[in-house]
Amino acid sequence: MKKKLRRFLPFMLIGMMFFSCKQGDTFKVTGNIRSAEGDTLYLEHRGLAGVSVLDSTVLKNDGAFAFKQSAPENPEFYQLRIGSRIAVFAVDSTETLHISADASDWYNSFVVENSPTNDQMKEVDALTRDAAQKIAGLENQHKSGSIDDMAFIEQLDTTLQQYKTAVTKLILGNPSGATAYYAVFQKINDWLIFDPYNRQDYAMFGAVATSWNRYYPDTERTKHLYEFTMNALKARRQQEQQAKLLENIPIEEGTGLPDIVFSEVDGRKVALSSLNGKVVLLDFSVYSADFSPKHNMDLNNLYGRYQSKGFEIYQVSFDSDEHFWKTSAANLPWLTVRDPRSVNSTLLATYNVRQIPTAFLINREGDIIARIENYDQLAGELDKVL
Secondary structure (H helix, E strand, C coil): CHHHHHHHHHHHHHHHHHHHHHHHCEEEEEEEEECCCCCEEEEEEEECCEEEEEEEEECCCCCEEEEEEECCCCCEEEEEEECCEEEEEEECCCCEEEEEEEHHHHHHHCEECCCHHHHHHHHHHHHHHHHHHHHHHHHHHHHHCCCCHHHHHHHHHHHHHHHHHHHHHHHHHCCCCHHHHHHHCCEECCEECCCCCCHHHHHHHHHHHHHHHHHCCCCHHHHHHHHHHHHHHHHHHHHHHHHHHHHCCCCCCCCCCCCCEEECCCCCEEEHHHHCCCEEEEEEECCCCCCHHHHHHHHHHHHHHHHHHCEEEEEEECCCCHHHHHHHHCCCCCEEEECCCHHHCCHHHHCCCCCCCEEEEECCCCCEEEEECCHHHHHHHHHHHC
16 A cells, blocks of 8 residues: 555656646735725726626625636736726736725726735826827917917827837836836837837837847737837838939939929919929928027028029928918918928928928039028038029
8 A cells, every 4th residue: 555655656746736826827916995885897908809708796895806817927907896996916926915905096096006016007107198288278279379389299298208208217217117018019009109110119129029028028018019120120210212313402302302293372273293404492491480580581682693504492381270271371481381280290200300491402404402401501512403
């Protein structure tokens, strides 16, 4: 009997170890939700393919609940939901999280106790909500006309930079953590706040992708992040190559110039390419800006001197107020068109415009021969080509 027991004992130990591992390969979420008696509380997984329900319970008077699920391979994201009220939290492998909240003040009261990661995610959420409210306020001011296009751009940029400065510290503090992953994919109005096609913002995606690839290789979320980041890098490099065509002066002979076709004040559409054979100043401007009156007066002096020699101005306005643009442009002697997309125009990125006003001098063959950011140099450039 003892011999049989000795032979069977190793198999019992192996079985107990296997059972113990399987039992430990879970995470638990327990807690209390106040002011929600009779409501259904859902535990949901926020996966790459979307949100899926894992479990649910009807809350009793004490609001107590307990869920248990298989532990994830990497830091993963879940949410508790009552009706349309949602609170996101992270789970890092096997652990027990205790959550408390009051359904009547869901977002402010939701707390994952003794969890620094979830505290940081809550901080990211608060920063994102604050930035979204500020941007909504700026958009309302812009639409009402209380701030002009240039003020809108400047204040929008300030808001985003303040947000990114605060969140960057959280990302780089632990790029392999759940907070870093969560932060780089935050959105406002369905747009990523950290732009993966921007060199500076891309560094955040690169840091998180590299860290996750090191600590959680071959997991589904890591593969998705890495592929997303590499595709953004390829696209950004292509954009930079296109930008160099416009920035390196002179442009190589025969390089195609992105065409522009917009309507003049009278509604007639005019293409930039229709001016081939003339020396053209492609001028990007905003009539409602403070610089505009003097800017157009200086252009008018040059236009009077050089028009008879085959010089033309094709001026693109980015004013959001169409009536103001028409009133301001009505008496200008050169071609004036307006991009109705205003500050959201893709034209600014296409021509790599970093400030307004900016202009490009185009020769009779349709090739860019000078980029003009200092307009004091424009007369000298015109003397060369004319």
